[in-house]
């Protein structure tokens with residue numbers, strides 16, 4: 001790891017000010033992505049600005065319409081939250097399947113969404129549920145937030161503060177995981193929102209990161225069943241291809257995971 | 268340099284270290300507690316698992332500075348004098364190790380698993396919960412047996428204490 005300097009500001013405003021004054025500084029939340037990257041010398045931030053303890057980024061609250069989760073909440077605290085389990089059980093289950101217990105104890109919602117790894121789990125939930133991402137500057141709709149792998153609508157120095165997840169009528173998530181890392185090789189999140197809209201988001205498979213499978217959304221809108229999506233294939237030429245699985249295999253996995261997600265949502 | 272103050276195995280320590288110092292380096296090199304191991308550079312093997320404020324974390328994927336003000340427990344802090352911790356005793360009893368390299372991380376992970384799931388934990392859950400710990404001797408079978416036995420025993424102890 002290259003040399004760096006560590007700061008732990010006491011407020012969101014102070015954190016934003018440190019970052020604003022230094023182009024090479026980076027926020028540090030759970031460190032479960034940034035520290036491994038730094039250990040490989042693939043990143044060399046001049047300063048690490050630790051935001052994991054900031055009160056503004058903590059907390060989980062539930063209203064009749066939505067679950068609001070602070071960006072610095074860990075995967076474990078989301079998975080084990082009775083509020084999340086009660087209002088959006090699929091979201092709690094998704095969090096419980098990220099990485100391993102040690103990663104879940106440190107890694108955060110905000111870190112995962114800021115990073116937007118094409119194989120990460122939360123992007124699928126955020127996009128399928130039509131969540132709203134609240135930063136220190138503005139609110140961003142999920143449909144505008146994800147802009148290709150490792151790319152988001154966040155500007156330089158913008159801090160993700162919390163995420164507002166609308167409570168769906170029903171939702172299901174299924175991922176086919178890479179057994180070594182447990183990242184998704186294909187993960188599909190299906191949901192019927194409160195207004196009846198059906199949304200399907202796919203992670204792990206697409207070259208452009210998380211995306212909506214609109215043909216599946218239409219099919220499920222007409223007929224909510226595993227059979228409705230079984231015959232729908234995403235275009236393999238848009239899929240990732242690597243040593244873990246080629247594009248045709250991933251395209252097939254998307255259909256299989258979609259079927260399983262629909263079944264999980266019915267249950 | 269950054270000043271880090273924390274308790275390690277119940278003892279307060281304060282040290283000046285380089286900002287980039289990982290918690291595992293702080294434990295092994297600064298404090299000489301070499302029971303915590305490093306088995307990979309990808310945050311995947313779990314040989315480095317310790318507890319920070321009561322929960323299991325990978326000490327290779329956390330800065331010492333991030334543990335400032337926290338209570339850290341390492342494998343050296345588990346036994347009470349000559350008396351092995353019940354999870355350590357179960358690993359010995361059930362031969363939950365071959366070469367022993369992964370063992371400190373396995374035991375620290377297991378103590379955390381038993382704390383969260385209690386005595387009734389089943390084998391499937393134990394295997395799922397151990398996904399962040401790799402054993403290259405492929406000794407998982409006996410490790411799982413040891414965790415299950417220790418979990419059952421912890422229930423007995425809790426009942427006895429009531």
Ligand SMILES: Cc1cc2nc3c(=O)[nH]c(=O)nc-3n(C[C@H](O)[C@H](O)[C@H](O)COP(=O)(O)OP(=O)(O)OC[C@H]3O[C@@H](n4cnc5c(N)ncnc54)[C@H](O)[C@@H]3O)c2cc1C
Pocket residue numbers: 026027028029030031032033034035036051071072097098099100103106107108109110111112114115117119120121122154158159160161181182183184309310311
């Ligand atoms: C072994 C292993 C297995 C894993 N398996 C999975 C898996 O199965 N599924 C999965 O989804 N993920 C997986 N992960 C990744 C994990 O979920 C990370 O926790 C997550 O991607 C990053 O969150 P973090 O809090 O650790 O962020 P950090 O590593 O601290 O930060 C990541 C990036 O986000 C930025 N950032 C952090 N917080 C904010 C914020 N609030 N606002 C703006 N920018 C911010 C940082 O500057 C940095 O660039 C795995 C990681 C490991 C090590």
Ligand code: FES
Pocket residue numbers: 304305306307308309310311312313314315316325326327328
């Ligand atoms: S040394 Fe920490 S996970 Fe391998």
